[in-house]
Amino acid sequence: MSGFQGAAAVVGAANTPLHKRGTSAKTSLELTLEAILAAAEDAGVDPHDIDGFSSYAADDNEGLAVGAALGVREIRWSTLVWGGGGGGVSAAVNAAAAAVASGQAEMVAVYRGLSEADAGRQSYRKGHLGPLYGAHGMLVPAQVCALRTQRMIEVDGVPAEALEALVAAAYHHAQTNPAAVAYGKPLDPAVYADSRMISEPLRLYDCSRENDGAGAVLVTTAERARRLRRPPAYVLSAVQGSGPGWFESAENEDTYTSAGFHPAMVERLWRGAGIGPGDVDVVQVYENFSGPAVASLIDLGLVPPGPDATKVLHRDNLLAPHGALPLNTAGGNLAEGFVHGIGLVVEAVRQIQGRSPNQVPGAAISLLLGGPMAPLVSATLFGSAATLS
Amino acid sequence: MIPDDLLAVVEHHGQAVARGEDRAVLADFRQDRIGQLVASARPPREMNAAQVLGVEPGPVEGQYTAHIRYTGAGGDEAIFRSRWIFVDDAWRVTNVRNVPDTPPRWPDPEPDQLEAAHWQGLERGELRLQHCPACGTWIWAPRPICPTCHRARPLWEEVEPHGTVFAWTRTWQPFDPVVTGHLPYVVVNVELAGAGGRRLMGVLLDGDRADVRIGTTVHGEFDNGLLRWRLEAA
Numbered sequence: 001m002s003g004f005q006g007a008a009a010v011v012g013a014a015n016t017p018l019h020k021r022g023t024s025a026k027t028s029l030e031l032t033l034e035a036i037l038a039a040a041e042d043a044g045v046d047p048h049d050i051d052g053f054s055s056y057a058a059d060d061n062e063g064l065a066v067g068a069a070l071g072v073r074e075i076r077w078s079t080l081v082w083g084g085g086g087g088g089v090s091a092a093v094n095a096a097a098a099a100v101a102s103g104q105a106e107m108v109a110v111y112r113g114l115s116e117a118d119a120g121r122q123s124y125r126k127g128h129l130g131p132l133y134g135a136h137g138m139l140v141p142a143q144v145c146a147l148r149t150q151r152m153i154e155v156d157g158v159p160a161e162a163l164e165a166l167v168a169a170a171y172h173h174a175q176t177n178p179a180a181v182a183y184g185k186p187l188d189p190a191v192y193a194d195s196r197m198i199s200e201p202l203r204l205y206d207c208s209r210e211n212d213g214a215g216a217v218l219v220t221t222a223e224r225a226r227r228l229r230r231p232p233a234y235v236l237s238a239v240q241g242s243g244p245g246w247f248e249s250a251e252n253e254d255t256y257t258s259a260g261f262h263p264a265m266v267e268r269l270w271r272g273a274g275i276g277p278g279d280v281d282v283v284q285v286y287e288n289f290s291g292p293a294v295a296s297l298i299d300l301g302l303v304p305p306g307p308d309a310t311k312v313l314h315r316d317n318l319l320a321p322h323g324a325l326p327l328n329t330a331g332g333n334l335a336e337g338f339v340h341g342i343g344l345v346v347e348a349v350r351q352i353q354g355r356s357p358n359q360v361p362g363a364a365i366s367l368l369l370g371g372p373m374a375p376l377v378s379a380t381l382f383g384s385a386a387t388l389s
Numbered sequence: 390m391i392p393d394d395l396l397a398v399v400e401h402h403g404q405a406v407a408r409g410e411d412r413a414v415l416a417d418f419r420q421d422r423i424g425q426l427v428a429s430a431r432p433p434r435e436m437n438a439a440q441v442l443g444v445e446p447g448p449v450e451g452q453y454t455a456h457i458r459y460t461g462a463g464g465d466e467a468i469f470r471s472r473w474i475f476v477d478d479a480w481r482v483t484n485v486r487n488v489p490d491t492p493p494r495w496p497d498p499e500p501d502q503l504e505a506a507h508w509q510g511l512e513r514g515e516l517r518l519q520h521c522p523a524c525g526t527w528i529w530a531p532r533p534i535c536p537t538c539h540r541a542r543p544l545w546e547e548v549e550p551h552g553t554v555f556a557w558t559r560t561w562q563p564f565d566p567v568v569t570g571h572l573p574y575v576v577v578n579v580e581l582a583g584a585g586g587r588r589l590m591g592v593l594l595d596g597d598r599a600d601v602r603i604g605t606t607v608h609g610e611f612d613n614g615l616l617r618w619r620l621e622a623a
Contacts, residue, residue: 131499139565143576146558150556196425198562199559200558252530256555
């Protein structure tokens with residue numbers, strides 16, 4: 001075993017309420033502070049004790065400004081993961097874990113906040129697509145992911161039903177999560193099938209839609225984690241990066257229908273925890289769009305490639321508590337709400353804490369996947385105390 | 390056979406559009422996609438007249454296609470093709486576009502310095518990609534040095550605009566006002582035959598009628614500083 005071996009853990013996790021985009025009067029900084037204070041309360045930690053800050057996706061709120069607003073005693077460490085979009089979501093957690101494991105900080109807040117009030121419309125596409133895209137009417141990530149998803153379906157033979165199953169599971173889980181934007185709005189299969197096309201093959205319900213809101217988790221040392229009130233979600237293994245011929249290639253990636261989790265990276269993730277895909281109890285997979293999330297699960301070896309994908313990706317198999325691969329158990333970006341995937345971190349942790357709105361009984365290994373079909377991808381394997389022995 | 394009530398609805402719809410009666414127009418749209426439909430087609434300036442050119446069944450069962458010509462005070466005109474279905478107790482528009490289809494054009498691409506030779510080549514009707522004279526690597530997207538042998542400043546070599554469709558998408562959502570009037574449009578990612586498998590994106594001309602398949606051969610056509618693609622006749 002290599003990797004973190006449980007040297008760091010998440011001890012508190014919280015989201016703010018999630019609002020339809022453009023409807024929160026609060027700035028992204030105010031929302032971020034609200035989320036961090038809630039995460040501190042969840043952990044039973046004095047917010048003044050937070051001494052590190054980590055974010056991603058070109059977050060506008062610098063760690064130093066967030067720390068100043070909280071009036072923390074000292075800022076020992078802060079960082080921002082490079083790369084737009086959700087690829088950095090796990091990487092921001094991993095960076096925080098590295099900081100506490102190496103003694104550079106003791107209590108790091110990992111956060112992401114979005115509000116159109118200050119960030120403007122379409123902050124998700126900030127810094128994404130240059131003239132080699134825009135000149136050809138390629139304006140947003142949805143179209144990039146549509147190109148790749150179309151090839152995944154048409155050439156690799158992944159059935160479109162695999163995408164729908166993932167969406168259906170997300171909406172199903174949202175029905176028992178009162179905080180989810182899709183709470184009380186179940187998705188009828190006929191409505192999905194008849195929904196408007198955004199960019200073929202992606203329909204409306206295949207696409208995540210921005211919300212105003214924020215989320216945060218607190219990462220600390222294993223030693224301190226054991227003295228706090230929540231069961232720690234230990235970081236067992238962590239990866240981030242970009243494979244050969246992958247980064248910013250204007251659609252020239254070598255493995256075009258991959259989500260970006262290349263074999264060496266996946267191998268490192270499993271080896272770091274000394275486990276394999278069959279040991280995972282629950283998955284939170286970043287779904288900017290349904291197709292890339294399916295590609296992530298295939299990359300990780302959780303789902304077979306090609307036509308066999310639906311052997312695993314059928315709705316009932318993806319549902320907590322009894323499915324073999326319960327995923328996006330709070331509704332995910334699609335149905336709980338989209339704040340660049342920070343809600344997926346919160347939910348990955350809640351599963352280990354035993355307080356998910358759709359708890360997988362005895363969940364001990366919880367996988368978080370960020371990115372997909374983006375220049376940067378990242379992953380974190382969380383484990384309960386039982387996984388450390 | 391065209392239902393009589395549909396003919397009346399289409400006629401009424403055309404007049405409502407021409408008169409700018411927004412409430413009546415929106416009521417004719419499928420209610421779950423009003424925003425998408427409103428921003429899909431571009432009317433003529435100072436629109437004041439509509440003429441229904443025809444209504445025909447299809448292209449799929451239960452659907453009807455109407456062509457309506459809208460005219461502006463200054464003589465501008467635009468033809469909208471709308472597809473109608475009976476849903477929620479009424480005939481409603483499920484999609485609409487300008488015909489003939491024309492490709493979208495981003496007003497000012499503001500290219501990166503690294504890409505300048507590519508864009509300048511397109512202005513002259515030449516497709517140029519980076520190619521390393523030392524090790525032969527074709528490089529795309531452009532890089533400051535060859536990623537294989539690290540020779541500085543790879544050269545720009547002309548490539549035949551010819552290849553096969555590697556991936557495609559037909560975009561329906563008006564992500565920006567500049568695409569209004571061109572929706573839906575097809576973008577293809579083309580694997581170039583003469584550039585070591587490097588791929589280049591572009592709009593597919595006549596994409597409205599195209600049955601696009603990965604692997605199909607395409608040819609490039611220069612269009613005022615942009616490269617467009619066309620499916621090779623079978």
